[in-house]
Amino acid sequence: MPLRLSEIRIAGFGGQGVILSATIIGKAASIYSGGHAVMTQAFGPESRGGSSSAQVVISDAPILYPYVTRTDVLVALSQEAYTRFLPELKDGGTLIVERDLVRLHDVGRGIRVYGVPATRLAEELGRRMVMNVVIVGFFAAVTQLLEPDALRRAVEDSVPEALRELNLRAFEKGFEHGVASVPLERPEPEALPQLLGG
């Protein structure tokens, strides 16, 4: 599967595992898909509890400019991340939100919106901390930018051995959810809370 040049932003708060999820996607692209990836992280002076954001650019060709300029996929895991980064998401781009944590407004612009209760799904698996890998699984299914197997290998390679099984289950859970998920084509802003909130 050729890698389409894609600019991805994942953002949330510190402790949600934003950076690890970006690392998994970057690894899947550059090591397990034979392509290229650059991952950068926004760095604030605070060490925890603040906002956290990572950017991944993936491509078939070497990547020069290391930052996203027109985001193709935005993964927003907090309200603040959603508000801050929605404007840089390109028209017709893909928005993935943690649907229990983000209340949608002002989407429009042909953006395809997907919601996933990743934290709840992770809690069902027994560990809230794997919500970031649930997100990666969901991302894999709805964006189809990377082969699921490349992402599975990147998950295995990025977590401690004792937690490998759990994380792979988290990936599958997110993936299944993504496969069953219906994009909301050109959603009207007022209809979204009802559709996504369930």
Added chain:
Amino acid sequence: MRADPRGVLTGVHFMDGDHACCEGALAAGARFAAGYPITPSTEVVERFAARIPTIGGVFIQMEDELAASIAILGAVWAGAKAFTVTSGPGFSLMMEHVGLAVMTETPCVIVNVQRGGPSTGLPTLPAQGDMMQARWGSHGDYEIIALSPNSPQECFDLTVRAFNLAEKYRTPVMFMMDEVVGHMTEKVVIPPAEEIEVYPRRYTRKSPGEYKPFEPCEDLVPEMVRAGTGYRFHITGVTHDERGYPLINPEAQDKLVRRLKEKIRRAAGELAFYEEEGTDAADVIVVSYGITSRVAQRAIDLARAKGIRVGKLRLITIWPFPDEKIRELARRTGAFVVPELNLGQIVREVERAAAGAARTYAVPHAGGTVHRPEQILSVIEEAAR
């Protein structure tokens, strides 16, 4: 000689520049690091501290950067390959010992992951504002070697090279990263140990009676001994003779300082590492280094799409400055465009070396982020007119 496999993490990794720099140091044989952690360089020593116990070596978190930069000199004379890692504020504090390393011809590597300055500046954000400090930061007259990587892969490859050059020329080598290169994560391929060339320390074969610590070989570099192996020697920051004894007069000064400078100056040609492309029929040549070279490439592509004939010269060696290369290009191009994350440092060197044979345009940026490609493009367009 080949790298010691214990320090080589052979494989394909998804790794940031700071970690890749640490792996480069380990592959090159560094078994001692002293540091005082500072953003955005901390990850280098953090990784070293975690890795070195299983390889065999020492990391010391010192009380400050003065201590860190002098500890590595001691470690080198005791036989280790050693380095320290810092960012702007710490780099300033280390300058005294840069001079001592130059004067005592102590091979070592000083990594500076540059952030915005002056002073505390922008702790977490990039700049390239220490390029002149790397050259002139310590007092007295001397030459230095400085390299600038533009990717995590180069953070590995060029750190190995930095150690090799330090040993070959017996000089401190400045490894001038920036926050973006340090914190960006990309694929890094670390080859097997037998494919990594490591320059061994230049230990003498002379007996204690005939050995003179600062007697130069043909390439003007003297041989070393290791403390505790039966040689009596004296290492001092005072102007000294070939035996290492203080000698305070104009003749000794002239002889020593000229040799210290000349051993690097005469090697400037073989030290000039760069990447050159499309300069043959270029009306404009973009000269850049570090992270800015990657942004510049996008500007070059945009300019070419508009029909402008643009060439690229990416500097990997910053010091000694590749005068000869610039001079040669100045004869066959109309203008140089020099983007950098400072308000004009290396552009002055380009202008000096071009000596009026081609026009020189700066694309200054005070730091905190990288240029927008369009900023560089507009200066390329101006220069092409």
